Amino acid sequence: MKPTIFISIFAVFTALVSSSPLPQESPAPGPAPPSGGEKKIVVVGPGPGPWSVGSEQVATWWSTGFTTDDPVTVTTHEESGTTPIFSADSTLNKGSTQIPIDDKYTPGTNYVTEVSLKSDPSIKGVGPVFTVTGGGGGGPKTPEPEGSKGPPPPPKGSEAPPPPSKGPEGSPPPPEGPPEGPPPPAPKAK
DSSP states (O other), X not given: OHHHXXXXXXXXXXXXXXXXXXXXXXXXXXXXXXXXXXXXXXXXXXXXXXXXXXXXXXXXXXXXXXXXXXXXXXEEEETTOOOOSEEEEEETTXXXXXXXXXXXXXXXXXXXXXEEESSOTTSEEEOOOBOEESSOSSSOOOOOOTTOOSSOOOOTTSOOOOOOOOOGGGOOOOOSSSOSSSOOOOOOOO
16 A cells, blocks of 8 residues: 555656746847837838729828928839839828829739838838739720720621610600519408
């Protein structure tokens, strides 16, 4: 019996020792937060999209380390270039401006939004890459030739479909499909 008690006490002691956490070093410190004097602009929008040509998106940003509401320039350009497709003046504290996604944007191309300090353009923030879908392709749309609007003419040798018929006394025909609204009430039993 005595060996059983000894083994039991040994097992409990071993379990306690192995489950007790050992003292560990504190984790390594992460990167230091920006100091109060570091000037930084962070652009967060527009997001990746894709955005449709003809839509309007919003450039959004925030900044740290500035003591005044400095003027900035907001631009969009191809990710691989610097030629602005869109440009607008704003201020640091405004934090947003509308960007029309017009036909100057080529579908499938990567673009970025940049917000730079007017007094020192090297202080800037660049937003996430975004793409566009839809029409567009680098210039104004070509107007359609006169007479090209409307349905195509019927094939040769066939007649055009007749115009819709009118109901009795020139009223429009009844709508097709089930009637709209709730069903009429059932007649009451007498």
